[in-house]
Amino acid sequence: MKLPNLDTVAGGPFFLMAGSCAIESRDLAFEIAEKINKMTKDMGIPYIFKGSYRKANRTKIDSFTGIGDIPALEILKEVGAHFNLPTVTDIHESAEAAMAAEYVDVLQIPAFLCRQTDLLAAAAQTGKAVNIKKGQFMSGNSMKFAVEKVMHENPDATVYLTDRGNSFGYGDLVVDYRNIPEMAAFNVPVIMDCTHSLQRPNQTTGVTGGQPALIETIAKAAIATGAHGIFIETHPNPAIAKSDGANMLPLDQLEGLLEKLMKVRKAVL
Structure with a gap:
């Protein structure tokens, strides 16, 4: 089990961070991990399994936040050990x-x-890799200081930067692809979050909307402009997902998307 870094992704395939938005159950986590692990192995794509053990940023007081911190974290650990991910x-x-x-x-x-x-600083001090998502209110260039904060605490840290769009008005996000080369200039792998960048936040219903039909467009453009990694939240049935279902990719569509992205990656190398 080895984490992707600039040396391993510079001339090869992109890497993938993917999973459901939140850890909903052990069975769901294992189902998603098993299917993605198989397809990424077959394609030679490095894979990191993603799942939030708790959703702290929710619009409504009664929104799903998790199944409990330790139970969810234990599922994450079990998934990692079982699939060597x-x-x-x-x-x-x-x-x-x-x-x-x-x-x-x-x-x-x-x-x-x-x-x-x-x-x-606290994340860096653990010695674990740190993936910093670029704020919707930040430019790519300004993320230099976030990287510096992590490296100050742990000069040997593995750091990733992830773009997820910029705020546009009150209920939309726009992806500025200048951010990818700007953040790559800090000598860290850059990831595009292809699902959250299509969110429609601050809806009057209190439930965030999304545009999942554009996930492929965002992902292709990200690879074409130099992204090293792709972040995608996926679910067997997004309509019943307990968090962020409105902008998730159906799990059965992921393999076809990855095949297309591999072709784009090969073309731009």
């Missing part, structure tokens, strides 16, 4: 870093929290 999950406060690091290989900093110095 690295795993990634979000953390939201400094105190969560050490706890989550006992179970996963990559700690993810949510976009809204990418400027939180104490959170970045």
Whole structure:
């Protein structure tokens, strides 16, 4: 089990971070991991299993937030061990870093929290890899300082930067592909979050919307403009997903998308 880095992805295939938005159950996590692990192995795509052990940023008070921190983290650890896969999950406060690091290989900093110095420092101090999502209010160039905060605490840290679009008006996001080469200039792998970048936040219903039909468009453009990795949330049936179903990719569509992205990657290398 080895995490992708610039050396391993520079001249080869992109890597994939994918899974359901939240850990809903052990059975679902294993179903998703098994199917994606098989297709990525067949294609030679490095794969990191993703699942949030808790959803801290929800619009409504009664929104699903998780099945419990430790039960969800234990599922993540079990998935990683069973399939020999690295795993990634979000953390939201400094105190969560050490706890989550006992179970996963990559700690993810949510976009809204990418400027939180104490959170970045706590993640770096665990010795785990850190995936920092670019804030919807940030430029690619400004993410240099987030990388510096992590490297200050751990000069040997593996750091990823993930774009997920920029705020546009009150209920939409727009992807600016200038951010990919700008963030790649910091000598870290750059990932495109192809599902969250298509969110329609701040809906009057209190439930975030999305445009999943454009996932392929966002992903192809990201690979074409130099992204090293792709982040996709997927579910066997997004309509019944407990979190972010409106912008997820149906699991049975993932393999076909990856095949197309491999062709784009080969063309631009």
